[in-house]
Amino acid sequence: MVGIPPRKWAPGKPFAGFRSGVLLGIGAALLLHQLGWWVLDINTLVLLPLLSGLLFAGRAWLGTPYR
Amino acid sequence: MRGVTLRKWLIVAALFGLAVALTAPAALAQGLEGDGCSATVNGRTLDTLDIKHPLIVEKGDTVALTGAIPRGADDGPSQTKIYVEVVGDVPVADEPGDGSFWGGTVEIPEILTSLAPGVYRVKGTATGPDWVCSGSAYIKIEGGPLTAAAAVGAVAAGAGGIGAITASKPKKGQVFYEGSSATPETSTRVAADILTIAFFFLMMLLLGIIGPSWVV
Numbered sequence: 213m214v215g216i217p218p219r220k221w222a223p224g225k226p227f228a229g230f231r232s233g234v235l236l237g238i239g240a241a242l243l244l245h246q247l248g249w250w251v252l253d254i255n256t257l258v259l260l261p262l263l264s265g266l267l268f269a270g271r272a273w274l275g276t277p278y279r
Numbered sequence: 280m281r282g283v284t285l286r287k288w289l290i291v292a293a294l295f296g297l298a299v300a301l302t303a304p305a306a307l308a309q310g311l312e313g314d315g316c317s318a319t320v321n322g323r324t325l326d327t328l329d330i331k332h333p334l335i336v337e338k339g340d341t342v343a344l345t346g347a348i349p350r351g352a353d354d355g356p357s358q359t360k361i362y363v364e365v366v367g368d369v370p371v372a373d374e375p376g377d378g379s380f381w382g383g384t385v386e387i388p389e390i391l392t393s394l395a396p397g398v399y400r401v402k403g404t405a406t407g408p409d410w411v412c413s414g415s416a417y418i419k420i421e422g423g424p425l426t427a428a429a430a431v432g433a434v435a436a437g438a439g440g441i442g443a444i445t446a447s448k449p450k451k452g453q454v455f456y457e458g459s460s461a462t463p464e465t466s467t468r469v470a471a472d473i474l475t476i477a478f479f480f481l482m483m484l485l486l487g488i489i490g491p492s493w494v495v
Binding site: 217219220222223224225226228229231232233234235236237238239240241242243244245246248250251252253254255256257258259260263264267268270271272274275276277278279 | 288365366367396398400434435436438440441448461482
């Protein structure tokens with residue numbers, strides 16, 4: 213085939229992405245609590261890490277582009 | 280292939296948006312509840328102690344919640360319970376009372392100032408023979424420049440951030456493009472990472488506004 217080859221996405225590791233996203237969310241919650249941005253409640257200490265985990269799991273699922 | 284990728288993005292974005300929308304918490308307001316009740320914390324009325332203007336306390340300080348019961352109510356024995364909100368209500372005081380006043384006092388423990396200072400919401404509820412008064416306010420516990428919680432938070436955020444970005448790399452030895460000499464498209468990858476990080480900050484922004492707020 214002549215021309216630019218098609219882009220292909222190689223999937224990453226969604227479970228590792230989820231774990232890391234949860235860790236990132238917990239760390240961010242603790243740091244921002246120390247900075248006085250918010251209180252430690254179910255939203256910041258549970259909801260934020262879970263959403264962060266889902267977000268980065270999705271990013272890992274999307275993977276890396278190759279051409 | 281482009282359609283598959285776009286579909287993946289849309290699924291991730293839709294799930295993320297749905298999760299935020301479904302779980303969006305109610306605003307964490309503070310103030311007084313109960314007809315005819317009054318209350319102050321260390322002499323300041325509750326409506327002034329929002330998250331942007333909390334009561335500043337240090338190690339050894341006391342937080343005194345005091346108030347008057349509704350006029351004309353039965354001034355018999357009452358019970359005041361005080362909680363600190365940390366992923367649910369943590370009881371910190373349970374004091375009996377009598378007469379036309381309600382309230383309780385809590386001393387800030389040293390362990391809190393050294394381990395996890397920061398902003399907290401304090402709630403108190405008093406129950407009398409025929410009345411109920413409750414109120415809440417924000418306090419800011421002052422600590423040192425480097426606290427255990429800050430250190431743990433920084434390490435967790437750093438490790439999590441690195442792991443979250445590297446998780447999008449394919450597994451070692453993964454063959455996905457047989458017979459080709461494909462190379463990673465760095466610019467597209469970086470764009471996807473930036474978009475994901477932007478989503479993460481948007482999420483914190485949403486939770487920060489809805490949860491409580493910005494800068495104290």
